[in-house]
Amino acid sequence: STFSGNETGDLEKQGDLFPQILRDEAVGRLYQLGKVSDGNGYLERTFLSPASMRAINAIREWMEDAGLRTWVDQMGNVHGRVEGANPNAEALLIGSHMDTVVDAGMFDGSLGIVSAISALKALKVNGKLEKLKRPVEVIAFCDEEGVRFQTTFLGSGAIAGILPATTLEISDKRDTMIKDVLKENSIDITEESLLQLKYDPKSVWGYVEIHIEQGPVLEQKGFPLGVVKGIAGQTRLKVTVRGSQGHAGTVPMSMRQDPMAAAAELIVVMESLCKSPEEFLSYDDHCSDSSVKSLSSSLVCTVGEISTWPSASNVIPGQVTYTVDIRAIDDLGREAVIYDLSKRIYQICDKRSVSCNIEHKHDAGAVICDSELSSQLKSAAYSALKKMEGDIQDEVPTLMSGAGHDAMAMSHLTKVGMLFVRCRGGISHSPQEHVLDNDVWAAGLATLSFLENL
Numbered sequence: 001s002t003f004s005g006n007e008t009g010d011l012e013k014q015g016d017l018f019p020q021i022l023r024d025e026a027v028g029r030l031y032q033l034g035k036v037s038d039g040n041g042y043l044e045r046t047f048l049s050p051a052s053m054r055a056i057n058a059i060r061e062w063m064e065d066a067g068l069r070t071w072v073d074q075m076g077n078v079h080g081r082v083e084g085a086n087p088n089a090e091a092l093l094i095g096s097h098m099d100t101v102v103d104a105g106m107f108d109g110s111l112g113i114v115s116a117i118s119a120l121k122a123l124k125v126n127g128k129l130e131k132l133k134r135p136v137e138v139i140a141f142c143d144e145e146g147v148r149f150q151t152t153f154l155g156s157g158a159i160a161g162i163l164p165a166t167t168l169e170i171s172d173k174r175d176t177m178i179k180d181v182l183k184e185n186s187i188d189i190t191e192e193s194l195l196q197l198k199y200d201p202k203s204v205w206g207y208v209e210i211h212i213e214q215g216p217v218l219e220q221k222g223f224p225l226g227v228v229k230g231i232a233g234q235t236r237l238k239v240t241v242r243g244s245q246g247h248a249g250t251v252p253m254s255m256r257q258d259p260m261a262a263a264a265e266l267i268v269v270m271e272s273l274c275k276s277p278e279e280f281l282s283y284d285d286h287c288s289d290s291s292v293k294s295l296s297s298s299l300v301c302t303v304g305e306i307s308t309w310p311s312a313s314n315v316i317p318g319q320v321t322y323t324v325d326i327r328a329i330d331d332l333g334r335e336a337v338i339y340d341l342s343k344r345i346y347q348i349c350d351k352r353s354v355s356c357n358i359e360h361k362h363d364a365g366a367v368i369c370d371s372e373l374s375s376q377l378k379s380a381a382y383s384a385l386k387k388m389e390g391d392i393q394d395e396v397p398t399l400m401s402g403a404g405h406d407a408m409a410m411s412h413l414t415k416v417g418m419l420f421v422r423c424r425g426g427i428s429h430s431p432q433e434h435v436l437d438n439d440v441w442a443a444g445l446a447t448l449s450f451l452e453n454l
């Protein structure tokens with residue numbers, strides 16, 4: 001059977017479904033958080049921005065409302081923890097990110113935080129919170145998207161202990177460094193205190209993240225929930241092309257060293273490479289034909305940002321800078337693409353007598369989710385959907401994630417599992433992003449069921 005997500009009627013009567021907490025209140029909180037923005041008329045909440053500070057306060061209140069002990073760490077992550085019946089047992093960490101992209105949807109990241117808190121609140125209401133078999137800690141990570149500093153996972157990377165000490169010196173477009181942003185928010189962090197944020201792997205049982213799918217598969221299958229098999233690896237580059245700035249009216253075309261035209265050619269060549277890697281990648285390079293085959297199904301590249309100087313319509317630019325975001329399931333394949341692309345960038349710039357610089361801003365290897373955690377999430381999703389919908393024939397789907405998640409960083413600390421929630425049209429990183437109320441409910445119920453069977 002498939003779920004339209006609009007089922008109502010006698011669902012409300014079943015006592016242990018908590019519609020008020022897991023649907024009504026959770027949806028209300030998502031809408032409330034969706035309005036906590038630095039943008040005027042659109043949602044933007046980047047690392048430790050004024051809106052992020054307001055979001056921290058709201059999330060902390062909700063955690064306290066669920067009976068959790070809360071604190072904010074020195075990277076700006078919000079923690080809510082309950083020790084349960086065995087305080088010395090390894091803890092389950094569960095959460096997602098509170099930051100957003102620019103002109104974002106209100107579910108990306110926030111859904112995982114709200115679902116975790118609401119499920120724990122339901123346990124508090126039915127008296128099971130203190131009986132949890134192991135400590136459970138909700139973490140709202142401060143920076144997963146990496147919009148402001150281009151390195152992502154600043155929050156989860158600190159907890160996982162994978163941030164290099166130089167992280168604090170990374171600066172944004174306005175040359176403000178991470179450590180300055182922290183100081184502006186009266187968080188006095190040093191390299192030592194950054195390194196101390198790392199959790200001891202022996203104190204952690206696993207990490208679970210509830211997140212919207214940001215793709216069309218669950219909607220197409222008619223299922224509200226799905227289990228994530230793995231997460232594609234990703235590389236972010238910053239390419240700067242420099243030429244000779246000049247008068248738009250006087251320099252003959254044959255004498256130009258135009259970085260804008262060069263950047264245009266570089267971007268189209270990258271698009272062609274990623275559309276048909278098998279045509280571009282020579283097999284004898286460090287790329288086996290199996291990697292090339294896997295590339296053609298999963299390789300994606302995006303230029304999301306481009307800027308130029310001096311950016312005047314009658315001036316041949318002196319410099320053009322653009323971002324590159326490349327992802328693939330296969331790490332070797334992705335590395336081969338980066339190698340081949342870099343070679344082509346230098347060749348084309350040479351031919352055009354412009355100079356270029358390729359800066360590696362971020363690399364994250366592909367992650368395979370833990371099979372035991374994944375099967376527990378699958379049965380939790382199954383029992384949630386069965387409660388909501390009566391009997392269900394099909395199996396809960398499993399799928400890959402092209403989007404990155406904090407689980408990639410957390411996989412360096414502990415085993416990870418992810419539960420995907422259907423989103424309308426698979427649209428995300430857009431104000432059109434939408435999750436049905438009943439699918440929010442299903443996510444909360446699945447989380448509750450997972451926690452009850454820890």
Ligand SMILES: NC(=O)N[C@H](N)C(=O)O
Binds near residue numbers: 145405
């Ligand atoms: N680090 C990231 O990948 N951030 C987003 N979730 C993304 O998929 O772009």
Ligand SMILES: [Mn+2]
Binds near residue numbers: 101108145429
């Ligand atoms: Mn996102």
Ligand SMILES: [Mn+2]
Binds near residue numbers: 108211404
């Ligand atoms: Mn996300």
